[in-house]
Amino acid sequence: MSKILMKGNEAIAEAAIRSGCRLYFAYPITPQSELIEYMARMMPKVNGTFLQAESEVSAINMVYGAAGCGKRVMTSSSSPGISLKAEGLSYLAGAQLPCVIVNVQRGGPGLGDIQPAQGDYFQATKGGGHGDYRLICLAPSSVQEFADMASEAFDLADKYRNPVMILADGMLGQMMEPVEFKPALTDEEIEELGEQHTDWCIHPNQDGDLKHHHEINSLEIDPLVLEQHVINLYKKYAEIEENEQRHEEYNISDDNEILCVAWGTASRVVKSAINELKAEGKSIGMIRPINVWPYPYEAIAKAIGPNVKQVYVFELNTGQMLDDVKIAVEGKVPVKFWGKVGGIVFTPAEIKEKLEECFKE
Numbered sequence: 001m002s003k004i005l006m007k008g009n010e011a012i013a014e015a016a017i018r019s020g021c022r023l024y025f026a027y028p029i030t031p032q033s034e035l036i037e038y039m040a041r042m043m044p045k046v047n048g049t050f051l052q053a054e055s056e057v058s059a060i061n062m063v064y065g066a067a068g069c070g071k072r073v074m075t076s077s078s079s080p081g082i083s084l085k086a087e088g089l090s091y092l093a094g095a096q097l098p099c100v101i102v103n104v105q106r107g108g109p110g111l112g113d114i115q116p117a118q119g120d121y122f123q124a125t126k127g128g129g130h131g132d133y134r135l136i137c138l139a140p141s142s143v144q145e146f147a148d149m150a151s152e153a154f155d156l157a158d159k160y161r162n163p164v165m166i167l168a169d170g171m172l173g174q175m176m177e178p179v180e181f182k183p184a185l186t187d188e189e190i191e192e193l194g195e196q197h198t199d200w201c202i203h204p205n206q207d208g209d210l211k212h213h214h215e216i217n218s219l220e221i222d223p224l225v226l227e228q229h230v231i232n233l234y235k236k237y238a239e240i241e242e243n244e245q246r247h248e249e250y251n252i253s254d255d256n257e258i259l260c261v262a263w264g265t266a267s268r269v270v271k272s273a274i275n276e277l278k279a280e281g282k283s284i285g286m287i288r289p290i291n292v293w294p295y296p297y298e299a300i301a302k303a304i305g306p307n308v309k310q311v312y313v314f315e316l317n318t319g320q321m322l323d324d325v326k327i328a329v330e331g332k333v334p335v336k337f338w339g340k341v342g343g344i345v346f347t348p349a350e351i352k353e354k355l356e357e358c359f360k361e
Contacts, residue, residue: 002180003178003179003180004178004179004180004181005176005177005178005179006143006147006176006177006179007034007143007173007174007175007176008104008143008146008168008172008173008174008175008176008177009031009032009033009034009035009038009104009173009174010034010035010038011143011144011146011147011179012035012076012102012146012147012149012150012166012168013034013035013038013039013042014038014042014147014181015146015147015148015149015150015151015181015182016039016074016100016150016154017039017042017043017046017048017184018150018151018181018182018183018184018185019072019150019151019154019182019185020072020154020185020189020190020193021048021072021073021074021100021150021154022043022046022047022048022049022071022072022190023048023049023063023066023071023072023073023074024039024043024048024049024050024051024073024074024075025051025053025058025059025060025062025063025066025073025075026039026052026053026056026059026075026076026077027052027053027054027055027056027058027059027077027081028052029056029077029078029080029081030078030106030114031078031104031106031114031115031116031170031173031174032076032077032078032102032104032173034173034174035076035102035104035173036052036076040052055084056077056081056082056084056085057084057085057087057088059075059077059085060075060084060085060087060088060089060092061088061091062075063075063088063092063099063101064088064091064092064095064097066099067092067097067098067099068095068097068201068202068216069201069202069203070194070197070198070200070201070202070203071194072098072100072154072158072190072193072194073099073100074099074100074101074102075099075100075101075102076101076102076103076104077101077102077103077104078103078104078105078106078114078170079103079105079106079108079112079117079119079120080106080108080110080111080112082101082103082120082123082128083123083128085101086123086128086129086130087129087130088129089101089128089129089135089163090127090128090129090130090131090133090218091218092163093129093133093134093135093162093163093233094131094133094218094229094233095216095217095218096161096162096200096233097161097163097216098154098157098158098160098161098162098163098164098197099157099163099164100150100153100154100157100163100164100165100166101135101163101164101165101166102165102166102168103120103124103165103166103167103168104168104169104170104172104173105117105118105119105120105167105168105169105170106169106170106343107119107341107342107343108120112342112343113342113343114170114343115170115342115343115344115345116169116170116171116172116174116265116316116343116345117169117170117316117317117341117342117343118169118263118264118266118315118316118317118320119316119317119318119320119341120167121167121263121292121315121317121320121321122320124137124165124167124292124293125137125292125293125295125324131230132230132233132234133233134162134237134240134293135162135163135164135165135293136153136156136157136160136162136163136164136165136240136244136291136293136294137164137165137166137167137291137292137293138152138153138164138165138166138167138290138291138292139166139167139168139263139264139289139290139291139292140166140168140172140264140290141172141263141264141265141267141268141288142172142177142268143172143175143176143177143178143179144177144178144179144180145290146166146168146172147179147181148182149166150166151182153166156244158193158196158197160236160239160240161200161236162236162240167264167292168264169264169265169316170343171265171345172264172265200214200216201214201216202214202216240294241294244291244294245291245294245295245296245298245299246289246290246291246296247287247288247289247290247291247296247299248267248287248288248290249285249286249287249299249303250267250271250274250285250286250287250288251274251278251283251284251285251286252285252286252287252303253283253285253305254305254306254307255283255305255307256283256284256285256303256305256307256308257282257283257284257307257308257309257310257358257359258283258284258285258308258309258310258311258312258355258358258359259284259285259286259287259300259303259304259305259308259310259311259312260274260284260285260286260287260311260312260313260314260355261286261287261288261289261300261311261312261313261314261321261325262286262288262313262314262315263288263289263292263315263321264316265316265345266314266315266316266345266346267286267288267314269314269345269346269347269348269351270286270314270351271286272348272351273348273349273351273352273355274286274355276348276352277352277355277356282355282359283307284355285303287299287300287303289321292321295324295328296328297324297327297328298328300325300328300329301328301329301330301332304329304332304333308333309333309334309358310333310334310335310336310358310361311325311329311333311334311335311336312335312336312337312338312354312355312358313325313335313336313337313338314337314338314339314346314351314354315337315339316339316340316341316344316345316346317339317341318339318341319337319339322335322337336358338351338354
């Protein structure tokens with residue numbers, strides 16, 4: 001299949017439809033508005049349901065209802081909109097309902113601005129809502145990866161009966177790059193996906209093999225029952241941590257003197273700086289977490305070779321992934337951080353300058 005030049009927001013929407021998403025509920029907010037516009041235009045063409053909810057709170061609760069029926073369902077928003085969905089995300093995780101949430105981040109806190117940022121890392125990877133729960137969280141760095149993660153996110157959501165977030169940003173949502181899509185699932189394949197959930201999902205009380213009625217909620221009055229429920233959730237999360245760590249290694253070798261860690265679109269800028277320094281004879285490697293939860297702690301620890309004298313973290317925030325990197329490093333070498341906020345993106349020249357300072361120390 002030939003590649004198509006598409007904007008990131010539109011590419012993830014098309015990929016979700018091809019992955020069997022037939023229910024989508026959302027509320028407009030920049031810089032992800034093209035995503036909701038694409039779904040509004042295309043969902044009716046595949047006999048899907050698009051509904052612009054009256055608010056983000058309404059949208060996430062519509063997702064709860066659709067997910068409870070065992071259907072592939074998605075919502076999307078940007079930073080403050082995701083905050084409004086936080087209660088619903090906790091409910092979805094507590095009820096063990098599979099769904100996909102796309103966050104195209106903007107500058108913050110508050111309403112902030114509509115420029116790209118990575119300020120929602122804590123919100124996405126540390127829960128975001130109330131109670132003890134986790135979201136599987138994927139962080140794309142290209143439009144192609146953004147699109148590829150649609151099918152991966154739905155598969156992970158179904159496999160673990162857990163909400164999955166795709167954590168993008170305004171730059172990735174708005175940029176255009178060539179994309180090659182996976183073949184679309186057929187109606188029969190989509191129906192088969194739904195049938196695998198019949199042991200837990202709500203189903204109409206009707207005659208036939210699928211007749212059943214299950215109760216789905218996230219409320220447990222008895223503390224002992226709730227305690228066991230949370231323990232079971234964390235057994236599942238431990239399985240996810242063991243099986244679903246993903247990362248990219250870039251220019252990693254035993255000769256590395258500096259190890260960089262960056263995620264999402266920020267990693268692309270860091271790669272450019274590494275390439276320039278590599279051409280000048282400097283040896284610098286980078287680990288890019290692809291799944292930011294579960295986090296690839298072991299990969300970072302392993303990448304600290306015998307000559308690494310410093311780990312440098314670059315993010316478009318004030319240092320949110322920095323905590324996870326420090327856990328992985330375990331004090332073996334110093335960890336530095338540099339970032340930009342307010343929707344300002346650092347340049348390769350700025351990153352190069354920061355890294356050159358390390359070689360002078």
